[in-house]
Amino acid sequence: MKSHLPLLLLAPLLLxxxxxxxxxxxxxxxxxxxxxxxxxxxxxxxxxxxxxxxAVTLASRQSRPEQASLSEAERTSLFGEALAxxxxxxxxxxxxxxxxxxxxxPASQExxxxxxxxxxxxxxxxxxxxxxxxxxxEEAFNHALGLERAVVIRDILIAQGVEAGAISALxxxxxxxxxxxxDNVPEPQNRRVEVVVR
Amino acid sequence: MKKTxxxxxxxLLAVTAGNAMAEERQIGKVKALRGLxxxxxDGRTIPAFPNKAVLLSDVIITGSDGAVGILLDDNTLLSMxxxxxxxxxxxxxxxATNQYAMRLGMQQGSFVxxxxxxxxxxxxxxTMDTPxxxxxxxxxxxxxxxxxEE
Numbered sequence: 001m002k003s004h005l006p007l008l009l010l011a012p013l014l015l016x017x018x019x020x021x022x023x024x025x026x027x028x029x030x031x032x033x034x035x036x037x038x039x040x041x042x043x044x045x046x047x048x049x050x051x052x053x054x055a056v057t058l059a060s061r062q063s064r065p066e067q068a069s070l071s072e073a074e075r076t077s078l079f080g081e082a083l084a085x086x087x088x089x090x091x092x093x094x095x096x097x098x099x100x101x102x103x104x105x106p107a108s109q110e111x112x113x114x115x116x117x118x119x120x121x122x123x124x125x126x127x128x129x130x131x132x133x134x135x136x137x138e139e140a141f142n143h144a145l146g147l148e149r150a151v152v153i154r155d156i157l158i159a160q161g162v163e164a165g166a167i168s169a170l171x172x173x174x175x176x177x178x179x180x181x182x183d184n185v186p187e188p189q190n191r192r193v194e195v196v197v198r
Numbered sequence: 199m200k201k202t203x204x205x206x207x208x209x210l211l212a213v214t215a216g217n218a219m220a221e222e223r224q225i226g227k228v229k230a231l232r233g234l235x236x237x238x239x240d241g242r243t244i245p246a247f248p249n250k251a252v253l254l255s256d257v258i259i260t261g262s263d264g265a266v267g268i269l270l271d272d273n274t275l276l277s278m279x280x281x282x283x284x285x286x287x288x289x290x291x292x293x294a295t296n297q298y299a300m301r302l303g304m305q306q307g308s309f310v311x312x313x314x315x316x317x318x319x320x321x322x323x324x325t326m327d328t329p330x331x332x333x334x335x336x337x338x339x340x341x342x343x344x345x346x347e348e
Contacts, residue, residue: 042331
């Protein structure tokens with residue numbers, strides 16, 4: 001009997017703890033430490049939440065948010081399962097080509113393994129290969145050249161074991177330059193294929 | 199009279215087609231999943247699985263052992279834990295026409311929100327309806343939240 005006493009004393013405290021954290025919002029700062037700001041609007045009025053890493057709790061639509069501490073253990077128990085299935089952010093790579101040709105520059109050849117790793121890591125079936133050109137030559141020619149370059153990269157990826165159906169190859173021609181130039185100006189940085197892995 | 203009827207029919211057809219199109223619009227994809235996760239779409243409950251498209255107006259629910267990670271088209275990463283429920287009320291990410299809107303109904307459960315391009319380009323266009331009130335973004339923000347059913 002005596003041994004049950006501490007548990008009995010603890011029970012109401014646990015209940016209070018739970019009730020207070022029925023509803024909880026916590027801003028999580030990004031890599032540079034910026035937390036952003038949210039505004040909560042309800043029957044009790046408007047409140048700004050802008051302190052990163054600190055939690056606010058509130059009981060209902062009628063209450064104002066109150067600062068609360070959130071231990072690492074509570075964070076894991078509340079959000080561990082959701083964090084475990086958080087997708088990886090999409091990533092994009094630029095591959096550049098030798099002038100007027102569909103041969104990759106040596107630096108870009110070294111990027112291919114990184115792309116393959118990103119695809120594998122994400123189990124991605126959602127890969128976009130977008131060909132771009134500079135403004136030397138006619139628009140129609142450049143559209144075709146952009147597509148040709150995209151297809152070169154697509155075929156490299158397929159040869160490395162990526163499922164063909166997971167890749168869509170398209171061309172933006174000279175329409176989406178990295179560096180804006182006048183017409184007919186050669187610009188090596190614009191002769192590229194963008195690979196987006198989602 | 200006959201003409202009016204035909205016009206009426208055409209009008210109804212146009213309205214229905216418009217609605218169907220609005221509801222079919224893809225806004226993201228399921229990327230990771232554990233346990234039981236379902237999508238309520240057009241009043242029917244269908245199972246969710248990796249790479250399944252998430253459409254505007256979908257409601258996504260997780261079971262007691264469920265968890266799901268969703269990648270929205272603007273690169274927002276949205277994940278939720280067990281016994282959670284979210285509705286995709288509004289989503290418009292059209293940089294070409296400068297149109298941005300996101301409104302999610304976080305109805306119940308645990309949520310992890312990692313902001314994408316909508317939060318970066320138009321934080322004021324991002325809103326969550328929750329059991330404790332409406333949350334709007336003042337600045338680009340990542341957050342975690344837990345809500346009990348109202």
